[in-house]
Amino acid sequence: MKKKIIVVGNGMTSVKFCQKMVEAELLNNYELLVIGDEKYLGYDRVHLTDYYTGTPVTELTLEPLEWYNKNHIEVLTGNLVIEIDKANKQIKMQHGSAYNYDILVLATGSSAFVPPIPGVEKTGVFVYRTFEDLDAIKTFVKNAKKGVVIGGGLLGLEAAKAIMDDNVATTVLERMPWLMGRQLDERGGAMLKQKLQKQGLAVMTDAITSEFLGEERVTGVAFADGSKIETDVVVISAGIKPRDELARKAGLEIGKNGGIVVDNGMRTSQPDIYAIGECALAAGMIWGLVSPCYQMAEILVERLKGEDKWFTGADMSTKLKLIGTEVASFGDALGQAQGSIPLILENKFSGIYKRLNISEDGKYLLGGILVGDTSEYNMLLQASKNRIKLPKDIDSMLVGTGKGGGLTIGVLDLPEEAAICSCESVSKGKICHSIEANNFTQIGEIKKHTKAGTGCGGCVPMLDDLLTATLKKQGKEVKKVLCEHFHFTRQELYDLIKIEKIKTFHDLLIKHGKGAGCEICKPAVASLLASIWNETIVKHQVIQDTNDRFLANIQRGGSYSIVPRIPGGEITPQKLEVLGKIADKYNLYCKITGGQRIDMFGARVDQLPQIWEELIAEGFESGHAYGKALRTVKSCVGSTWCRFGLHDSVGFAIEVENRYKGLRAPHKIKGGVSGCIRECAEARGKDFGIIATEKGWNLFVCGNGGANPAHAVLLASDIDKETCIKYLDRFLMYYIKTAAPLTRTAKWLSGLEGGIEHLKDVVINDSLGLAHEFEKDMQYLVDTYKCEWKEVIENPELRMKFKAFINSEDHDTSIEFVPMRDQKMPTPWVKEH
Amino acid sequence: METLENIITKKEVKLWYKTAKAVDFPENGGACVLVDGQQIAVFNFSASNEWYATQNMCPHKYEMALSRGITGDSSEEPKVACPFHKKSFSLKSGQCLSGDPYQIEVYPVKVENGYVYIGIK
Numbered sequence: 040m041k042k043k044i045i046v047v048g049n050g051m052t053s054v055k056f057c058q059k060m061v062e063a064e065l066l067n068n069y070e071l072l073v074i075g076d077e078k079y080l081g082y083d084r085v086h087l088t089d090y091y092t093g094t095p096v097t098e099l100t101l102e103p104l105e106w107y108n109k110n111h112i113e114v115l116t117g118n119l120v121i122e123i124d125k126a127n128k129q130i131k132m133q134h135g136s137a138y139n140y141d142i143l144v145l146a147t148g149s150s151a152f153v154p155p156i157p158g159v160e161k162t163g164v165f166v167y168r169t170f171e172d173l174d175a176i177k178t179f180v181k182n183a184k185k186g187v188v189i190g191g192g193l194l195g196l197e198a199a200k201a202i203m204d205d206n207v208a209t210t211v212l213e214r215m216p217w218l219m220g221r222q223l224d225e226r227g228g229a230m231l232k233q234k235l236q237k238q239g240l241a242v243m244t245d246a247i248t249s250e251f252l253g254e255e256r257v258t259g260v261a262f263a264d265g266s267k268i269e270t271d272v273v274v275i276s277a278g279i280k281p282r283d284e285l286a287r288k289a290g291l292e293i294g295k296n297g298g299i300v301v302d303n304g305m306r307t308s309q310p311d312i313y314a315i316g317e318c319a320l321a322a323g324m325i326w327g328l329v330s331p332c333y334q335m336a337e338i339l340v341e342r343l344k345g346e347d348k349w350f351t352g353a354d355m356s357t358k359l360k361l362i363g364t365e366v367a368s369f370g371d372a373l374g375q376a377q378g379s380i381p382l383i384l385e386n387k388f389s390g391i392y393k394r395l396n397i398s399e400d401g402k403y404l405l406g407g408i409l410v411g412d413t414s415e416y417n418m419l420l421q422a423s424k425n426r427i428k429l430p431k432d433i434d435s436m437l438v439g440t441g442k443g444g445g446l447t448i449g450v451l452d453l454p455e456e457a458a459i460c461s462c463e464s465v466s467k468g469k470i471c472h473s474i475e476a477n478n479f480t481q482i483g484e485i486k487k488h489t490k491a492g493t494g495c496g497g498c499v500p501m502l503d504d505l506l507t508a509t510l511k512k513q514g515k516e517v518k519k520v521l522c523e524h525f526h527f528t529r530q531e532l533y534d535l536i537k538i539e540k541i542k543t544f545h546d547l548l549i550k551h552g553k554g555a556g557c558e559i560c561k562p563a564v565a566s567l568l569a570s571i572w573n574e575t576i577v578k579h580q581v582i583q584d585t586n587d588r589f590l591a592n593i594q595r596g597g598s599y600s601i602v603p604r605i606p607g608g609e610i611t612p613q614k615l616e617v618l619g620k621i622a623d624k625y626n627l628y629c630k631i632t633g634g635q636r637i638d639m640f641g642a643r644v645d646q647l648p649q650i651w652e653e654l655i656a657e658g659f660e661s662g663h664a665y666g667k668a669l670r671t672v673k674s675c676v677g678s679t680w681c682r683f684g685l686h687d688s689v690g691f692a693i694e695v696e697n698r699y700k701g702l703r704a705p706h707k708i709k710g711g712v713s714g715c716i717r718e719c720a721e722a723r724g725k726d727f728g729i730i731a732t733e734k735g736w737n738l739f740v741c742g743n744g745g746a747n748p749a750h751a752v753l754l755a756s757d758i759d760k761e762t763c764i765k766y767l768d769r770f771l772m773y774y775i776k777t778a779a780p781l782t783r784t785a786k787w788l789s790g791l792e793g794g795i796e797h798l799k800d801v802v803i804n805d806s807l808g809l810a811h812e813f814e815k816d817m818q819y820l821v822d823t824y825k826c827e828w829k830e831v832i833e834n835p836e837l838r839m840k841f842k843a844f845i846n847s848e849d850h851d852t853s854i855e856f857v858p859m860r861d862q863k864m865p866t867p868w869v870k871e872h
Numbered sequence: 873m874e875t876l877e878n879i880i881t882k883k884e885v886k887l888w889y890k891t892a893k894a895v896d897f898p899e900n901g902g903a904c905v906l907v908d909g910q911q912i913a914v915f916n917f918s919a920s921n922e923w924y925a926t927q928n929m930c931p932h933k934y935e936m937a938l939s940r941g942i943t944g945d946s947s948e949e950p951k952v953a954c955p956f957h958k959k960s961f962s963l964k965s966g967q968c969l970s971g972d973p974y975q976i977e978v979y980p981v982k983v984e985n986g987y988v989y990i991g992i993k
Binding site for chain 2: 523524545548554555556557558560561562580581582583584585588589593595596597840843844845846847849851853854
């Protein structure tokens, strides 16, 4: 008969334990019952804040119910265990029933530590721990203007960010002299504080809260020194408290400051009862990070298998991004090891703090702290973990930049057993082997196969490096370089141009390229220069494709077509007449475009400036139909006329089109705005589509018509116009910065690591900490917009560039037309090849 | 030897046709000149101070367009890509570099006293 294991708790550690039991095929020997007291199945608490910002429960759920069923794991949610009867090997439930066990695993986790401050029971004081807590906060802060977060640790800062994003002016109160005292030293903490304050978060350190003020509802906080501040809401995130009450009641040994005492094999003082995760006092401490808790789960499974595995402590290294600030600490971060000597770099201008603790003999890196720039984290962590011998010139480690820092080691130098992913304990050897054995070329494949990078995600850049290095070893081309003239990707060139303030193709070629350029790199660089500096593109005429060179669309026969901007497709009868008159005067063929505007065909190059002079005098401007740029924002008629319309879709389309007009991108961009779910603007076939809902607008992105149609996918729902514009700014800049040349948004998304969820994370949750920069860069482009045609007609020198011949005033007589359906068309091509 | 027939060597030049001031031509790009009513594309590689001239018509679809194409090089061979369908041609030999059996005429160019001259037979 199978033995019965009961797991009390259904948090992350519990789920990991179940997964490992399945993997180890131990369920042939054991029957497994999991009991959780929350009403949800075990979820990813590390990403709790994602729930706050709208990620649905289903996506945070670690394993769906079907998984438990499939593996014959019985799971009970919303059930509280109230007693352990050690003698009879039985647990008792709150609602009266009881279960017998052979082995009991306590994975009861922790609860928020609530300091005994008077007034803590008042309305408006919350903890930040479960979905229910977050639901309550979310509802409450709708009517709050000011907020306070108690606790300046990891979770506290996350909570602060969450409510700050709900438009609450937030102050973090930390009782210690600096933030993140567990991970950072004083100067690192001070640097973080400075950076967070710049982002609009108020931070008070040495702030000892003595009382929460107010009658029934909290209205302020009083401090030990007598001072006070006002607040409408308080969120407490002052640490965790192991949930040991069940074990305590059963008479198991409990630590002085709480926690169920276990030996290195996870066994409690009662031989048939084990404890894992945050409730366990293992190797002398409570482990409040997911990776050591996962290790405990794994070790227990190994022991049930009969293996001799021990928990001896775990790496507490961590890297994260808080409110746009990168922070990391690894190994012996605070330099507590004997003889450890710190090397410190501090730059208050750029907001960078770097501390590396070196062994007394100068040979090894013991640990360190990074604030402001964590790009070197992974390599530094590996160097310290694997005791890699440091270069003689230790100074270079401080000033080095990039992935390896001053360290001249690469991923391939690491030993095979180096743990790349500590959440899932996956070694370098395992990753490289999986790439070679399965011919993987994508990070996603590695993640799926090895589980590396599926926890905190911090090691994903290293996976990327390993993939690149392994593929290179196999002789496969990895890097998508632009062309033979630039050994860089488009994204790398974007950064070079921006950082080095390069303004011309020539300068870029001299500094970073070779040869004379070609028809691939020249327009790509022209597009980058326009996306970054927004100077008139006519200045860079010879590196543009012909359409951008002459600011019109070349057509069969060598004539050009003209498309003035008609934002949202709305046009007055007077302006329609103007277009008719001008088209008539120059004998231009007219057609309505798919983007709700009017295309006028058959103009010669030398006629373009004159025609535009007349159009501009009548109030038209360039429609950028010739550019890899924003084309149109198509709209349906919306609530102003339509009996079904919910909001003014035309008005919004005009606003959006005017905001992004002239915006240059890796490829053309089209938008759409529909006034209701009937979607007459076909917005979901566009690069971005906005559809009115009862409560606001739904924003869809990365749709496409054309050869490979794709429906745009939902980025955010029921948002107001301001939020919609904010998300669009971020989305478009992220696309502009990272897409390969001539890649539409749909294709870009399909190749984007992490897909739409990653995109949501970047745009909505600011997971890269770049949202502010994206918005700033976009605002710059909006503010510096000029109509290119207006610039040309006002500048005689630029006008000269529209001559047919350098040495003659004649026009090109080779262009010929024949009549067609009351209009004209170019003479058919003479002969097909 | 079709290739050789299409290249006029400097020795064969019967007339150097004066077109326009060198400064009037765009730098590192192409432009069109009329030589006795005939359209000729002139390409100025100012970075290396080299000039090339070819027929303006792309032999693919008979479009008068090569002067409006993007110039550059491929393995150090100077070239132009037609703006219509991106067929590229060597500016030295006139050969199509995109794998099609096209050949365009190339003309010698010289710059004297600030003027650009095209050599014709």
